Amino acid sequence: MSEVVATAGAPVADVDEDRRLRDRPLLITAAVLVAVSLALVLGEGLHAWGQASVNGLVSGSYVALGAVGLTLVYGTLKLTNFAHGDMLTFGAYAALLGKVTLGLPFVVAVAFGMLVSAVLGLLFELGMWRPMRRKGAGAFQLMLMSLGLAFVLRYGIQFVAGTENKNYGIDTTAVVTILDLRLARVELVVMIVGVVLILATAIILARTTLGRQMRALSDNSSLAETTGIDTGRIVSVTWLFAAGVAGLAGVLAAMAANSFTPEFGFRLLLSLFAAVILGGIGNAYGALVGGLLIGLVQEWSTLLVDANWKIAIGFSVLIIMLIVRPQGIFGTAGRV
Amino acid sequence: MHELLPLAISFDFFNGADFWVGVGVLAGIYTVLTLGLQLNVGFTGIQNFGQIGFAAIGAYVMALLVSDADWSFWLAIPVAIGFAVCVAVVLGVITLRLRADFFAIATIAFSEIVRYIAQNARGLTHGNQGVQDYVATWRSFSRDVRHDVLDGIGMGGVEFNQMPLLIVTWIAALLLLLLLRHLTKSPWGRVLRAIREDEDAARAMGKNTLRFKLQSLGIAAAVGAFAGILLALQTPNVAPDNYLPLYTFIGYAVLILGGLTSWWGVAVGALIVQFVLEATRLIDFGLTESQTSSMRFIIVGLVIILLVAFRPQGVFGKREEMVLGD
Amino acid sequence: MTDPTPDEAPIATAELPDAIPRVGPTPAAGDLPPGAGGAVLLQVTDVVKHFRGIRAVDGATFAVREGTVTSLIGPNGAGKSSLFNAVTGFYPPDRGAVTFAGRSIFRKPPYAVARAGIARTFQLTRALTAMPVIDNMLLAAPHQRGESLAGALFPFGTRAREKQLREQALELLALFRLDTKADDYAGTLSGGQRKLLEFARALMTEPRMVLLDEPMAGVNPTLGRELMAYMQRLRTERGMTFLFVEHDLEAVMANSDQVVVMAQGRVIADGTPDEVRRDQRVIDAYLGGAGG
Numbered sequence: 001m002s003e004v005v006a007t008a009g010a011p012v013a014d015v016d017e018d019r020r021l022r023d024r025p026l027l028i029t030a031a032v033l034v035a036v037s038l039a040l041v042l043g044e045g046l047h048a049w050g051q052a053s054v055n056g057l058v059s060g061s062y063v064a065l066g067a068v069g070l071t072l073v074y075g076t077l078k079l080t081n082f083a084h085g086d087m088l089t090f091g092a093y094a095a096l097l098g099k100v101t102l103g104l105p106f107v108v109a110v111a112f113g114m115l116v117s118a119v120l121g122l123l124f125e126l127g128m129w130r131p132m133r134r135k136g137a138g139a140f141q142l143m144l145m146s147l148g149l150a151f152v153l154r155y156g157i158q159f160v161a162g163t164e165n166k167n168y169g170i171d172t173t174a175v176v177t178i179l180d181l182r183l184a185r186v187e188l189v190v191m192i193v194g195v196v197l198i199l200a201t202a203i204i205l206a207r208t209t210l211g212r213q214m215r216a217l218s219d220n221s222s223l224a225e226t227t228g229i230d231t232g233r234i235v236s237v238t239w240l241f242a243a244g245v246a247g248l249a250g251v252l253a254a255m256a257a258n259s260f261t262p263e264f265g266f267r268l269l270l271s272l273f274a275a276v277i278l279g280g281i282g283n284a285y286g287a288l289v290g291g292l293l294i295g296l297v298q299e300w301s302t303l304l305v306d307a308n309w310k311i312a313i314g315f316s317v318l319i320i321m322l323i324v325r326p327q328g329i330f331g332t333a334g335r336v
Numbered sequence: 337m338h339e340l341l342p343l344a345i346s347f348d349f350f351n352g353a354d355f356w357v358g359v360g361v362l363a364g365i366y367t368v369l370t371l372g373l374q375l376n377v378g379f380t381g382i383q384n385f386g387q388i389g390f391a392a393i394g395a396y397v398m399a400l401l402v403s404d405a406d407w408s409f410w411l412a413i414p415v416a417i418g419f420a421v422c423v424a425v426v427l428g429v430i431t432l433r434l435r436a437d438f439f440a441i442a443t444i445a446f447s448e449i450v451r452y453i454a455q456n457a458r459g460l461t462h463g464n465q466g467v468q469d470y471v472a473t474w475r476s477f478s479r480d481v482r483h484d485v486l487d488g489i490g491m492g493g494v495e496f497n498q499m500p501l502l503i504v505t506w507i508a509a510l511l512l513l514l515l516l517r518h519l520t521k522s523p524w525g526r527v528l529r530a531i532r533e534d535e536d537a538a539r540a541m542g543k544n545t546l547r548f549k550l551q552s553l554g555i556a557a558a559v560g561a562f563a564g565i566l567l568a569l570q571t572p573n574v575a576p577d578n579y580l581p582l583y584t585f586i587g588y589a590v591l592i593l594g595g596l597t598s599w600w601g602v603a604v605g606a607l608i609v610q611f612v613l614e615a616t617r618l619i620d621f622g623l624t625e626s627q628t629s630s631m632r633f634i635i636v637g638l639v640i641i642l643l644v645a646f647r648p649q650g651v652f653g654k655r656e657e658m659v660l661g662d
Numbered sequence: 663m664t665d666p667t668p669d670e671a672p673i674a675t676a677e678l679p680d681a682i683p684r685v686g687p688t689p690a691a692g693d694l695p696p697g698a699g700g701a702v703l704l705q706v707t708d709v710v711k712h713f714r715g716i717r718a719v720d721g722a723t724f725a726v727r728e729g730t731v732t733s734l735i736g737p738n739g740a741g742k743s744s745l746f747n748a749v750t751g752f753y754p755p756d757r758g759a760v761t762f763a764g765r766s767i768f769r770k771p772p773y774a775v776a777r778a779g780i781a782r783t784f785q786l787t788r789a790l791t792a793m794p795v796i797d798n799m800l801l802a803a804p805h806q807r808g809e810s811l812a813g814a815l816f817p818f819g820t821r822a823r824e825k826q827l828r829e830q831a832l833e834l835l836a837l838f839r840l841d842t843k844a845d846d847y848a849g850t851l852s853g854g855q856r857k858l859l860e861f862a863r864a865l866m867t868e869p870r871m872v873l874l875d876e877p878m879a880g881v882n883p884t885l886g887r888e889l890m891a892y893m894q895r896l897r898t899e900r901g902m903t904f905l906f907v908e909h910d911l912e913a914v915m916a917n918s919d920q921v922v923v924m925a926q927g928r929v930i931a932d933g934t935p936d937e938v939r940r941d942q943r944v945i946d947a948y949l950g951g952a953g954g
Binding site (some may be wrong): 001080101103130132135137139140141143144147150151152153154155156158159162163240270273274277283306308309311312314318319322323326 | 445448585634
């Protein structure tokens with residue numbers, strides 16, 4: 001409603017209350033995390049909790065990286081992008097193409113996968129999303145188009161690569177033991193790379209001009225426009241960034257799973273949405289934190305119930321969050 | 337490539353009767369499933385992406401009541417549908433107050449949770465194995481129809497095995513279509529359309545919009561559950577993989593093709609989509625099986641993109657009542 | 663597609679259709695001073711509404727008497743629309759009390775407020791563009807059994823009501839010169855016509871009180887004057903009560919019995935147009951405030 005705009009400039013600002021409202025959920029989240037961790041340590045033992053947490057950080061890292069692009073694109077363009085999960089798949093297969101078909105060293109192949117994903121993201125923006133926005137397409141219209149795009153991407157990949165399980169041919173038997181926690185070496189790599197990338201992403205968003213402009217646009221597009229940001233350029237950069245990071249997240253997810261099919265990205269999509277909503281839709285840092293939280297919650301749940309349930313637990317967290325606090329941990333009430 | 341076109345169509349219509357009957361049944365089931373989506377999306381403006389979850393609930397409740405609780409098949413059907421409606425009301429009370437896009441995500445999550453329960457609550461649902469022992473009543477009914485009725489018109493053979501299901505499915509689909517069309521032409525339907533357009537305006541006119549949205553979702557759930565039961569008779573196996581979100585999305589393809597707000601469009605859209613999905617099996621493009629199946633969904637995806645972009649009212653929708661695009 | 667031109671039969675002098683029921687104790691001519699009104703119909707007491715920590719409405723208190731025209735004015739950001747939305751239930755107020763005809767409507771959902779007898783229009787017109795004009799009207803009518811699922815399923819007996827409502831709607835549409843557009847989609851109407859439609863639609867709800875959110879905005883001056891004149895007649899001839907938010911101070915002063923002035927979420931003055939005009943706080947708010 002137009003009312004929020006009309007009152008936003010009201011001089012009667014109650015700053016203390018505003019701060020209190022915003023800080024409380026963070027505290028609550030932290031308190032819940034500590035309480036759950038303590039309960040799990042007491043009930044299941046320190047080692048089991050540590051192991052689950054490490055596993056959670058592994059999956060959390062690629063969920064976080066997948067979610068950050070999804071949330072930025074939503075915030076910037078109000079596009080609920082159902083094709084984002086398949087961008088992860090695309091990145092994973094592009095890296096596979098680089099490694100196997102082009103014979104690139106793996107690290108180069110990963111960079112190649114990321115680059116190709118970024119370019120594809122930009123192409124979709126230029127060829128599809130931008131013209132549609134110019135036509136004045138509504139949010140639902142764009143959402144449905146992303147659904148169609150998801151089909152084209154997923155089955156396009158399947159058309160080329162087939163339905164068989166693929167892997168990068170990385171040695172997955174090697175196990176590292178740190179502090180008595182056992183972890184496949186690949187998983188350790190995924191976790192370290194993932195966390196480093198999350199931090200790098202956060203720094204890019206916080207410190208670079210482009211990053212700040214992306215966040216500004218995602219947070220409040222009308223504000224960004226009036227402050228003279230070249231929105232067309234930032235939107236393009238946002239797509240490059242979102243798709244590129246999604247491609248990278250796809251490679252990490254594929255490495256961690258060690259076996260992937262053209263469907264895996266789509267299967268991750270709801271977890272990505274869970275991360276996005278947990279962190280507050282449109283909030284890039286929120287998505288990073290939300291991703292890690294989803295990973296942790298899913299793995300912690302395996303201490304209590306069969307591991308088969310962990311994905312469903314993630315979705316339940318999504319629904320509970322939507323009921324309790326749809327604006328997410330970092331969001332403010334007015335945005336929902 | 338040169339030999340592709342003339343030799344492409346390798347089917348023989350009459351020998352393929354069972355195949356075509358099967359395609360017809362699936363098209364009918366998709367019609368029923370999508371009628372619910374049409375009511376929600378086309379007439380109420382609520383973006384239900386969990387329709388297949390209601391189908392799963394309908395199928396599982398019916399199948400489990402018959403196979404594990406020894407209920408009568410005929411009694412299990414209304415109970416299963418009623419159960420789906422109750423779930424829809426609970427889901428709706430929780431999620432209908434959310435923004436449209438959050439509601440969409442929440443409903444996908446709902447349908448996936450249903451599927452994970454079906455997969456993992458093995459004691460109740462038999463897990464990935466699925467449920468099978470519920471078709472006896474239907475089989476004997478179906479056999480009777482074939483012997484007593486279809487035999488007389490030369491359709492009693494094995495290849496017309498699913499003919500009774502085809503007839504039942506399409507009669508049900510048409511009756512439901514007419515019923516929903518009747519309902520949406522009433523003052524009740526007028527309120528739904530007002531909510532689709534501007535919920536606040538409807539509320540300002542004294543309409544309890546949540547109640548109407550719940551009714552819309554509840555009816556969609558009932559119709560979806562019925563589609564799930566029909567699907568259970570077609571497969572005939574109730575297993576988690578029959579209820580992937582993919583099938584809701586195909587429902588959306590049907591909906592967009594036929595046109596939002598067009599009831600007849602749902603039936604036509606379902607026939608076209610099923611034809612594209614199934615009939616292409618019979619065409620030899622010189623591709624592997626995986627490539628052919630991929631290509632079908634690529635076509636579906638492209639059709640969605642192009643229709644939404646260039647003809648958002650669908651094939652039969654009215655331009656003035658265009659729900660898409662602002 | 664164009665706004666009605668002044669040379670067409672003016673709305674203000676046309677016969678009031680029977681479609682509009684008598685809702686209030688209309689003062690007979692000479693009985694009461696004009697605008698004195700009857701008993702208090704709407705009482706707003708200490709209403710507070712926060713938005714993200716901002717107090718949009720900060721303890722507003724005022725009363726509207728039955729059969730009067732009251733306007734709500736104030737600089738931008740004064741909280742007028744927020745108060746409107748708080749009263750009508752669109753933004754449930756945080757604290758305070760709101761009673762209508764002696765009953766509390768505090769934090770009641772919008773539909774309940776509407777059913778209690780308060781119709782409202784919106785700042786930006788909310789014509790349902792993908793529905794025909796006549797459906798916009800019919801939708802607004804109360805007591806429709808055809809709106810229940812059972813009534814939709816078995817429409818016997820709902821048809822008579824539908825027919826009666828249709829006649830009522832056409833009568834009202836004729837008054838606003840929209841009757842020829844009845845079967846057109848509302849999306850084909852001009853901005854001014856949509857404003858008229860919204861007004862007519864509000865009357866279809868058979869309200870005791872009508873809340874108008876900037877009725878003159880985006881309307882040509884002639885049409886605006888006509889709307890005001892029409893409002894006056896509904897007040898005097900049918901006893902209807904009006905509360906409207908408006909920036910056009912000339913229209914406000916000429917048409918209101920009572921003016922409520924808001925600034926920074928509070929009511930800073932409340933009285934007849936003359937009293938308010940002379941009030942120093944009002945002058946300060948307009949000159950020193952966020953600009954009017």
